[in-house]
Amino acid sequence: MVRTPLTPLERERGRFLGALLRQARGERSMAEIAAAAGISAETLRKIETGRAPTPAFFTIATLAATLGLGMDEIATRCAAVTAPPEDSAAA
Amino acid sequence: MVRTPLTPLERERGRFLGALLRQARGERSMAEIAAAAGISAETLRKIETGRAPTPAFFTIATLAATLGLGMDEIATRCAAVTAPPEDSAAA
DNA sequence: CATGACCGTGATACTAATACCGGTATAAGA
DNA sequence: TCTTATACCGGTATTAGTATCACGGTCATG
Numbered sequence A, B: 001m002v003r004t005p006l007t008p009l010e011r012e013r014g015r016f017l018g019a020l021l022r023q024a025r026g027e028r029s030m031a032e033i034a035a036a037a038g039i040s041a042e043t044l045r046k047i048e049t050g051r052a053p054t055p056a057f058f059t060i061a062t063l064a065a066t067l068g069l070g071m072d073e074i075a076t077r078c079a080a081v082t083a084p085p086e087d088s089a090a091a
Numbered sequence C: 001c002a003t004g005a006c007c008g009t010g011a012t013a014c015t016a017a018t019a020c021c022g023g024t025a026t027a028a029g030a
Numbered sequence D: 001t002c003t004t005a006t007a008c009c010g011g012t013a014t015t016a017g018t019a020t021c022a023c024g025g026t027c028a029t030g
Helices: A008-025 A030-037 A041-049 A057-067 A071-082 B008-025 B030-037 B041-049 B057-067 B071-082
Strands: none
Touching: A008 A041, A008 A057, A008 A071, A008 B057, A030 A041, A030 A057, A041 A057, A057 A071, A057 B008, A057 B057, A057 B071, A071 B057, A071 B071, B008 B041, B008 B057, B008 B071, B030 B041, B030 B057, B041 B057, B057 B071
16 A cells, blocks of 8 residues: 555544634635635635545645634644544543 | 646745754654654655655644644744745845 | 665655536525 | 525546655664
């Protein structure tokens, strides 16, 4: 295997990331945000719906800047999705 | 055109990002950091040398966590590479 | 010199991100 | 109803990230 296919957990993390971005977008349209971030609306839609679960670093960076989100917060919250279920997963 | 090829500026930004990560790695070996971050040493090398100019968001996230770097700082410093030359760059 | 560890590069394989197209569904407005 | 705007979806095209293999160079050690 030369390139590990995305695991279900990674896809779930991608959906979580998308939900995060969608929430931050709020009422604004996809086209507006995509244009401001310099990406296509289709790409933004794929990221938001989790169909592009591992987008490029700079794509998220420019989106975060447009949406007013912090990269560290995004990374932390998404890391929680793949975090080992120590004992407080559900709670 | 279906997928915009990376511009020279984007590649330069990738090299800058790589230099940033390499500096943060310091004395530690590539293999050590790559293993800790859960990626292959070759991939880390490509990122550090700028041969993978737009790595995945989560790849950088896990690397930043391993190296003790802040995502916002990385994004900000890399954005400066592609930032519009306000007044003193081009000439 | 031989060996091993680390780094670098090239080639190769395969999956995924990005972008565009056409179609569809829904809601708002004329 | 018709039109418009927005968003979702499938397909397609192309580039790029990720991983492995192979080879070469450097340095330290024997």
